[in-house]
Amino acid sequence: MPTPTSEGQGDLCLTNVTKRFGDFTAVDDLSLTIPQGSFFALLGASGCGKTTTLRMVAGLERPTAGTISIGEEDITEAKPYARPVNTVFQNYALFPHMTVLDNVAFGLKRRKVADATKTAKEGLELVELGHLAGRKPAQLSGGQQQRVALARALVNHPAVLLLDEPLGALDLKLRRQMQLELKKIQEEVGLTFVHVTHDQEEAMTMADTIAVMNAGVIEQLGHPTELYERPASTFVANFLGQSNLLAGEISDRVGGDLVVQVGGHKLALPGDRSTRQDGKVWLGVRPEKLRIGLAGGADGAGRNHLDGVVLDASFTGVSTQYLVRLAWGQAITVVAQNDGSALLRDGDQVQVSWVPQHGFALDAAQDAFAGAQRVGDDDTPVPALGGAR
Structure with a gap:
């Protein structure tokens, strides 16, 4: 896999970010700095504003007020495809007619990246699925599909990887296994992971820092041990x-x-x-x-x-x-x-x-x-x- 460039690298900063939908305020004057290379979790119940925050970072929602930046780059108005950000969703969104390898290489080939197939193979090896490169998504388990989606995002070397309830579709035993796998991969690649979840155990198992959200604001931010104790x-x-x-x-x-x-x-x-x-x-x-x-x-x-x-x-x-x-x-x-x-x-x-x-x-x-x-x-x-x- 290619080495990330310095472009788009740095801390993820949200400054006085607000998002309103009509009379409803989903995110209220949120200021937050997520250090580069950290595993950060936004934790809260449904409707607390965590997914809206993630979507604003991804460029899928536009803030009503405030700014979002990565390092020195202001991405508040940038189109989703122009941001150094990738997202892994709960439903994986894999192409069913393509092989696993082609799914991982798809974005690289569209951008005409040199050695796209080689880079995709390296991405599959990173998530320990190189031996399944020729299979179709339907031939994989839920956990394997989740890792394919992760490899597809990682090969692009984003400055920030957004994880939107990525383990929600897995059974309890597999979910716990994947928690450890995700943390291991994050430490290996050194990218900034921002993980949205409602699962307290999941957040505490993986994250370096947790922000507990409630009604559009952060109730408390800190290390899992600090928040619990x-x-x-x-x-x-x-x-x-x-x-x-x-x-x-x-x-x-x-x-x-x-x-x-x-x-x-x-x-x-x-x-x-x-x-x-x-x-x-x-x-x-x-x-x-x-x-x-x-x-x-x-x-x-x-x-x-x-x-x-x-x-x-x-x-x-x-x-x-x-x-x-x-x-x-x-x-x-x-x-x-x-x-x-x-x-x-x-x-x-x-x-x-x-x-x-x-x-x-x-x-x-x-x-x-x-x-x-x-x-x-x-x-x-x-x-x-x-x-x-």
Whole structure:
């Protein structure tokens, strides 16, 4: 495959980008810099603006306001074919009457690129499909077709490769395999990948940086670990995995820790893990950070403790998910790894505990249900088990 030229290389920058469709604002004053060579994910639910953002970068939608550039090149008004950008779609869009090799070489031949066939073969080798060059798309599995579409995009050496829910049509096992494959390929070719997805696990597995989008704006941007461990809003806390949110109030400070009153209990939280230092908060803790045992049992010092009763126990193999009702009636979720211990039963009196450093606190003025999963025909918001009630 040919070496990329310097033309069109550099960071992808969106500056004050807005997109309106009539009275509806799909993307609202978005400013974002995606470093060259990074694997970047736009994560959010349907309608959050992530796909519209991708389409504006690709040139398939024109911004209502703002600018888009790659390096020193302003591409805001450029035609799609004139941009150093390629897109891999969920449906792959392969030509069914052509061989795999001809599909990959198609764009190169149209542009009269020298050694188009040789370059296409190198692209297929990159995605480990060189041995299938003579087959038609219908003779390939979904994962193989996805890799052909990826090779077709990569042989053009775009400055930015856009991935629009590329794994959505694959089954769970294959999707997880392809997540690792995509990350490996991105590291090998060193191009900027911008991946749009609604799948939190997919984004966290592959991306160096994730932007969580909601209602046309970015709720939080950062490394997957940062977003998961230190969510900046209830939306991010609920959307990215599960969170137990407990209504509390900061009542004191001891050294670097805050004292949070929750249901008559004093719970500790490091001050730097709270978005505010006084007043009412949602004290959050992830289900897998909790330890559960029978009430009255020995537990480590320096942990926060709450008593409750088991409402439900669901064994999933690698872990057991417990639904525990606390003394004031709120139900929280606890995920306990399967370490061979005896399972707790419905009705058991238990103690739930966690290390203060595993908690986080958010402004109680935020909606505790923001970002929670939605079920039902009426799209009624329902918190993930353990959400504030």
